[in-house]
Amino acid sequence: MAPNTVTSGLKFVGTVSLGLLTGASYTLTTFTVPSLLELPSASTAAKTFRSVSTKATTHINALSGVAGSAFLLAFLLSPRRFRHPYLLYTSLVCFFGTHLTTYITPLGFGTPSPSASSAKKRAALAQARKEKRSSSRGMEASYEVLGDSHSDEGAGSNSGGEELEEEINGEEVREEVELFLKNQVVKTIISGVAFSMAVIGIWGDGAVRARRYGFR
Numbered sequence: 382m383a384p385n386t387v388t389s390g391l392k393f394v395g396t397v398s399l400g401l402l403t404g405a406s407y408t409l410t411t412f413t414v415p416s417l418l419e420l421p422s423a424s425t426a427a428k429t430f431r432s433v434s435t436k437a438t439t440h441i442n443a444l445s446g447v448a449g450s451a452f453l454l455a456f457l458l459s460p461r462r463f464r465h466p467y468l469l470y471t472s473l474v475c476f477f478g479t480h481l482t483t484y485i486t487p488l489g490f491g492t493p494s495p496s497a498s499s500a501k502k503r504a505a506l507a508q509a510r511k512e513k514r515s516s517s518r519g520m521e522a523s524y525e526v527l528g529d530s531h532s533d534e535g536a537g538s539n540s541g542g543e544e545l546e547e548e549i550n551g552e553e554v555r556e557e558v559e560l561f562l563k564n565q566v567v568k569t570i571i572s573g574v575a576f577s578m579a580v581i582g583i584w585g586d587g588a589v590r591a592r593r594y595g596f597r
Contacts, residue, residue: 388455388463392583395451399475399576402444406569409437414562423551430558441568449475452579467582471575478571482564485571 413433420426449472456468 388459391451391455391458392468392579392586395448395455395471395475396576396579396583398444398448398451399471399572399579402441402448403569403572403576405437405441405444406565406572409433410562410565410569413437414558414565417558418555423554426551426558427554430554430561434561445475445480445572448575449473463586465582465586467578467585471578471582474571474575474578478575482567482571485567486560486563 414430417426417430417433420429452468452472452475456464456472459465459468
């Protein structure tokens with residue numbers, strides 16, 4: 382009874398995690414990320430998108446890891462007669478399916494990867510920001526006694542940062558957002574398939590147990 386209880390709990394945790402994963406990907410695709418394209422400033426849209434995408438990726442990876450681990454443990458701990466392959470298949474989809482969007486998205490949407498020139502521009506802007514920050518810190522450390530000059534340097538660094546932010550190309554931001562959206566569409570489909578597999582498999586387990594113990 383105890384192993385059955387443990388495996389049932391693991392299946393429940395895995396299914397709920399898959400449901401949350403599917404809902405999160407769907408929400409990002411339909412509501413959250415498309416609204417970023419309506420922001421008036423390219424720099425604001427870029428900063429907001431990168432913040433949202435980083436947090437979303439972290440949570441999505443966590444949910445897929447929890448779901449995959451739960452189904453894999455349920456498969457390993459189940460009695461031999463209840464060790465159904467859907468547990469292993471669902472676990473593999475959780476672990477690898479959501480990480481294969483980089484390869485699946487171009488096949489489904491024909492989306493090219495970001496151009497090398499765009500990547501070079503972003504790298505140059507990031508390097509320029511780092512140099513600006515380090516130079517402003519050096520100036521502040523050297524002239525911290527002079528309050529007025531210190532505030533002037535801070536204002537100058539802020540204006541320089543604003544100039545760098547204004548160099549962000551709105552078209553490049555749109556391309557990044559659209560590529561992220563397409564990746565999330567693929568993740569939603571994959572996680573939705575895995576969720577359906579889990580629900581059908583759990584329903585099948587319940588039907589087999591009911592027949593085994595004489596329930597109809």
